[in-house]
Every structure is written in C-alpha cells, then in structure tokens.
Amino acid sequence: MNHNNKKKKSKNEQQEFEFCEVCRLNHNNGRRHNFFPSHKNSLSSLLARFQSKISDVKFFLKTPMLILPEHTHQNRLWCVFCNCDILELDSQFAWSVISSNAVGHLASEEHLKRVKGFMWKYGGGMDRVDLFRITEADFAKWEKKCKSLKAEAAKTQSVGTSNDIHNKHNAEIVNSSCNNNFDSLKSCIPNYVVPLHSYTNERTPLSGSVLSSSVSKTGPSLYNIPGGSQVQDAHYLKNLTGSVSNQHFPNSLARECSSYGDASTGSVYSGVRAGIGEVSPGLVNLTHVSSASKVALEGNVHTGAPPPWLDGTKGDNLDPALKPESREPVSSRAGKSKLNPKRVGAAWAERRKLELEMERRGERVNNNFDANWLPNFGRVWQSGTRKESRKQFQIENDAMREPDNHLEAVMPIQPYISKRMSLLIQSLICSVRMQRMILSASLYDAEAYCKTMCE
Amino acid sequence: MEYLLPTLRKKQEVDSLIRDTLDKVLVLRFGLSSDAVCLQLDDVLYKSVKDVSKFVTVALVDTTEEEIQVYLKYFDITYVPSIVFFFNAHHMKMDSGSADHTKWVGTFQRKQDFVDVVEEHMVQGCKSSLCNCRRYTERQ
Numbered sequence: 001m002n003h004n005n006k007k008k009k010s011k012n013e014q015q016e017f018e019f020c021e022v023c024r025l026n027h028n029n030g031r032r033h034n035f036f037p038s039h040k041n042s043l044s045s046l047l048a049r050f051q052s053k054i055s056d057v058k059f060f061l062k063t064p065m066l067i068l069p070e071h072t073h074q075n076r077l078w079c080v081f082c083n084c085d086i087l088e089l090d091s092q093f094a095w096s097v098i099s100s101n102a103v104g105h106l107a108s109e110e111h112l113k114r115v116k117g118f119m120w121k122y123g124g125g126m127d128r129v130d131l132f133r134i135t136e137a138d139f140a141k142w143e144k145k146c147k148s149l150k151a152e153a154a155k156t157q158s159v160g161t162s163n164d165i166h167n168k169h170n171a172e173i174v175n176s177s178c179n180n181n182f183d184s185l186k187s188c189i190p191n192y193v194v195p196l197h198s199y200t201n202e203r204t205p206l207s208g209s210v211l212s213s214s215v216s217k218t219g220p221s222l223y224n225i226p227g228g229s230q231v232q233d234a235h236y237l238k239n240l241t242g243s244v245s246n247q248h249f250p251n252s253l254a255r256e257c258s259s260y261g262d263a264s265t266g267s268v269y270s271g272v273r274a275g276i277g278e279v280s281p282g283l284v285n286l287t288h289v290s291s292a293s294k295v296a297l298e299g300n301v302h303t304g305a306p307p308p309w310l311d312g313t314k315g316d317n318l319d320p321a322l323k324p325e326s327r328e329p330v331s332s333r334a335g336k337s338k339l340n341p342k343r344v345g346a347a348w349a350e351r352r353k354l355e356l357e358m359e360r361r362g363e364r365v366n367n368n369f370d371a372n373w374l375p376n377f378g379r380v381w382q383s384g385t386r387k388e389s390r391k392q393f394q395i396e397n398d399a400m401r402e403p404d405n406h407l408e409a410v411m412p413i414q415p416y417i418s419k420r421m422s423l424l425i426q427s428l429i430c431s432v433r434m435q436r437m438i439l440s441a442s443l444y445d446a447e448a449y450c451k452t453m454c455e
Numbered sequence: 456m457e458y459l460l461p462t463l464r465k466k467q468e469v470d471s472l473i474r475d476t477l478d479k480v481l482v483l484r485f486g487l488s489s490d491a492v493c494l495q496l497d498d499v500l501y502k503s504v505k506d507v508s509k510f511v512t513v514a515l516v517d518t519t520e521e522e523i524q525v526y527l528k529y530f531d532i533t534y535v536p537s538i539v540f541f542f543n544a545h546h547m548k549m550d551s552g553s554a555d556h557t558k559w560v561g562t563f564q565r566k567q568d569f570v571d572v573v574e575e576h577m578v579q580g581c582k583s584s585l586c587n588c589r590r591y592t593e594r595q
C-alpha cells in the first residue's frame with residue numbers, strides 16, 4: 001500500500017505542470033526537464049546573451065563615462081533573473097553616468113539572490129553566479145570613479161566663457177552624433193579649436209570614413225549609443241582644452257579601449273593622440289581604406305545615382321540561364337483554349353468572337369441581325385427542332401400582325417412529349433390492345449360454347 | 456432593384472446581350488419591379504451576382520415594356536418571375552421538377568440555390584447536356 005501511495009505521489013508530481021522561463025513552455029517533467037538537451041541549449045543561449053550584455057555594463061564599470069540625461073533613455077537593460085527592466089532615469093546632474101542604475105542593480109543583494117535561485121531552478125551551475133553579478137569590490141571602485149568624474153564635470157562647468165563655448169560645442173557634437181549625423185560631426189571636429197600645445201605637423205587629419213567606421217564599431221553593442229565614440233571624442237577634446245592635468249583620463253580610456261579588444265577605437269584617437277606625442281597601441285596594424293574618389297565619380301544614394309544592380313551595362317553580362325524565359329508570342333496562344341470545343345454553342349461563340357474583333361478593328365461585318373432576330377429556343381407547346389419552333393413562332397407573329405388571316409386558330413397545338421412519356425403511352429396502348437384481344441378471345445370462346453350447348 | 460442590376464427594356468438590348476454573352480451563362484429574369492416575389496428574387500440575384508460574375512451574367516427584363524412582349528410570347532412566359540438561361544446564345548433547358556423545362560418559374564429561397572443552379576448550367580453547357588435541377592425545387 002505504501003509503495004502504491006508513493007508511486008501515485010510521484011505520478012501526481014510529474015503531472016503537475018510548471019512553466020520553464022528558459023524554454024518558454026509548460027511541462028510536467030519536473031526536475032528532469034533541466035537535463036533535456038533542448039532546455040540545456042536554451043539555457044546556454046540565454047545565459048550567453050545576458051553575459052554579453054553584462055560585459056557591456058562591466059565595460060562602463062571599469063571606465064565610467066558621462067552622458068546627457070536626454071540620451072539616458074537609450075540605455076535599458078532587461079534583467080533575465082529578476083524579470084525587470086532597468087532604466088537610466090537619473091537626471092540630477094547635467095551629465096549622468098552611463099549605466100549607473102544597471103551597475104547598482106547588478107551589485108544588489110536581491111539580484112544575487114535571484115541569480116542563485118534561477119541557477120538552482122534551471123540548472124545553470126552555481127559556480128557561474130559571479131559571472132552575472134557585480135561584486136562589492138568592483139562596485140566600490142566604480143563609485144569612487146563616478147564621484148571623481150562628477151567632480152570634474154562640475155569643475156569644467158564652473159570655468160569661464162571660453163569653456164562655455166567649448167561646452168556648447170560639445171553639446172552640439174553630442175546632439176548631432178546622437179541624431180546619427182556623422183557628416184556634421186565630421187565637419188565639426190576638423191574645425192574644432194586646436195590647443196596650442198598640439199603639434200600640427202604630427203596630427204593627421206581625421207577622414208570621414210575612418211571616423212564613421214570607427215563610430216559604428218565603437219561602444220557596447222547592447223546600448224547602441226550612436227554617439228558613444230563621439231562622446232568619447234567630445235569629452236577627450238574637452239579635456240584637452242579644459243585641464244591639462246587630466247590627460248591621464250583619455251590615455252587610460254584609450255588603453256582600456258584597446259584592452260577591450262576593439263582596435264577600431266584606437267584608430268579614432270590616432271590623429272589626435274599623435275598630436276601630444278603618444279602613439280596608440282592599436283594603430284599600426286590597421287589599413288586605411290578610403291573610397292572617396294570612387295564615390296565622387298560613380299555617385300551614391302545621396303547624389304541620386306542608380307544602384308549598381310540596376311546598371312544597364314551590366315545586364316548584358318548576365319548568365320543566359322538566369323535570364324527570364326522569352327515570352328511566347330501571343331498569337332500562338334490565341335488558338336489554345338481551355339474550353340470544351342464540344343460545348344453548347346461553341347461554333348456560335350467562335351464566330352461571334354471573330355465578328356466582335358472585326359468590329360473593334362473597324363471592319364464591316366456581315367450580320368443577319370435584324371429587328372426580328374430571335375435566339376435559339378425550344379418552346380413549350382411545340383415539339384420538333386428549335387428551328388421549326390422558331391419558324392412557327394415567326395408565322396404566328398406575322399399572323400398576329402395581320403388579323404385577317406386568322407391562322408392562329410388553324411395552327412395545331414403540338415405539345416412536347418418526352419421519350420419516357422411516349423414509351424409509357426405506347427406500353428399502355430399495347431396493354432389495352434392485349435386486354436381487348438384477350439377479352440374478345442374470351443367472348444368468342446364463350447359464344448362458341450353457348451352454341452354448342454344449345455345444339 | 457433596377458438600379459442595382461442591368462435592366463433591359465428594349466428587344467434590341469436583349470438581343471445584343473444574348474448574342475454578345477459568350478462562354479458565360481446568361482440569366483434573364485422576366486418580371487416586374489413592383490411584384491413582391493420579383494423583388495425577393497432580385498435580392499437573391501443581386502447578392503449572388505458578384506460571386507458568380509466570372510461565369511454568369513445577370514440581367515433583368517421588364518415585362519411591362521411593349522417591345523418585350525415578343526419575348527413573352529416566344530418564351531411562353533405566363534407567370535412572373537421567370538428566369539430563362541442561355542449559354543452562347545443557346546437556350547438551356549432544365550428539369551426543375553415541373554413540366555416546363557424551358558425556364559425557372561418563381562424565386563429562390565436561398566442565395567446558394569441560385570448559385571448551384573447556375574453552376575449546374577455552366578457545367579452542362581460545357582458538356583452539352585440537359586440540366587437536372589430537380590433537387591433545388593425539392594428543397595423549397
């Protein structure tokens with residue numbers, strides 16, 4: 001009995017459905033579900049995606065940066081473990097630190113608890129908990145950096161008119177960059193006020209293609225900050241003009257960028273950093289590719305040039321197998337028809353179509369369609385062919401117009417009799433005749449008998 | 456319903472429509488616009504005409520017109536509404552359960568009945584045979 005009860009209990013447990021947030025489905029497999037390959041795949045992909053997002057956050061953890069509160073709405077993070085959306089809505093300062101709320105959330109104890117619970121429930125591995133959170137030590141370091149950053153921002157804002165102009169220019173750059181207006185950024189930076197201590201002969205011009213390519217590659221992919229590198233540029237340039245003593249910031253930033261593994265970010269600073277006598281580590285191996293000359297000749301979307309795949313000269317080089325099949329001449333298809341050639345009125349239809357075509361062309365058509373034309377109709381009270389019925393009707397019509405003839409009374413009514421009816425009538429007639437014959441025969445026999453009897 | 460379906464008042468119009476409707480079933484409704492049964496039939500025709508427009512042409516013929524009297528005699532129309540079916544200018548006979556196989560007398564109760572009848576006409580017109588539409592009258 002106890003063994004049966006245990007079996008029943010285990011069956012009941014298995015039958016209880018629960019929702020797996022990793023696989024996004026309901027199952028009644030209990031803990032066994034965590035070992036299914038589909039679940040393992042889903043879990044690994046989920047954790048990998050969140051890991052990439054956390055790595056982006058950790059990038060800003062190591063190097064905190066400032067961003068305008070207008071653009072903080074672009075920084076959002078969905079925490080898979082806590083099922084909550086982390087927004088950046090800090091608007092206390094003119095400049096706010098990127099991903100401050102995200103860092104605070106990932107370092108919180110509640111998040112840690114939920115990560116542990118998630119890993120235990122879905123089998124992610126308890127040893128990987130630290131990968132999805134920020135330790136207290138890192139959080140403390142980050143807080144210190146933020147404080148110093150904000151202090152610098154407050155200092156630069158309190159400086160005189162020359163810095164106000166630079167701040168305005170920075171704001172313009174950031175705004176234009178956030179609007180993905182790379183052209184304006186390109187035009188802004190070369191025209192920017194260059195500090196006197198920079199060596200102009202060592203400073204290489206920033207080409208638009210390099211800048212745009214680096215802009216697109218720079219920055220964490222999750223946050224999609226279009227002005228990420230521009231922010232860095234603006235801030236870097238602002239620091240150059242603002243306080244010379246803070247040169248360590250851009251240096252460390254570049255170093256961090258290069259250590260982050262994005263060599264393209266190093267190329268952004270190649271020209272400017274050369275101006276202060278330092279060489280970025282990631283510059284040497286990059287090849288600059290500029291297609292400005294080609295673009296100027298062929299044109300692009302902005303100049304209204306046609307796209308290359310619609311170029312007429314290239315059409316001849318197409319593989320004949322890829323060319324569309326040549327259309328069959330319409331005249332050869334005219335003779336083909338899906339309609340049954342034996343359908344009702346097929347001859348009339350074909351003839352009439354030809355006549356209509358001729359009429360459309362303007363040619364004369366010999367028609368016998370007068371006012372007395374009548375269609376092919378099988379009348380009710382007339383048997384025989386339809387032509388005969390039509391003739392009879394026309395005769396009747398003429399008789400009606402000429403009341404003197406009185407032919408209508410003469411015309412016999414010949415109702416239509418179907419074959420079945422005619423056969424039935426014939427059979428009836430035969431049976432009647434047979435009966436008569438039998439009756440007559442019987443009568444004859446009776447008479448003969450009577451005669452013999454009398455005799 | 457004269458404003459919803461093409462109405463013919465002259466013999467020439469009827470003739471041209473019969474002659475020029477090719478490879479489609481031509482439905483000619485003979486009736487009056489003031490008759491209740493005719494109105495019901497017209498309503499069914501109007502609702503169905505769009506669905507069957509690819510193989511059917513529907514037209515109303517006003518029996519009060521003088522020029523149409525010829526057709527009333529020719530088709531032996533004594534009760535209205537009456538529907539005469541044509542295919543490629545040939546009159547299509549149908550067995551509707553009555554002795555008169557030349558036309559459909561009366562109205563259709565449902566739109567589907569009319570659709571079935573014209574479908575049968577189309578099929579038989581392509582096959583060149585008589586239409587058997589007894590089942591549609593038995594339903595009514």
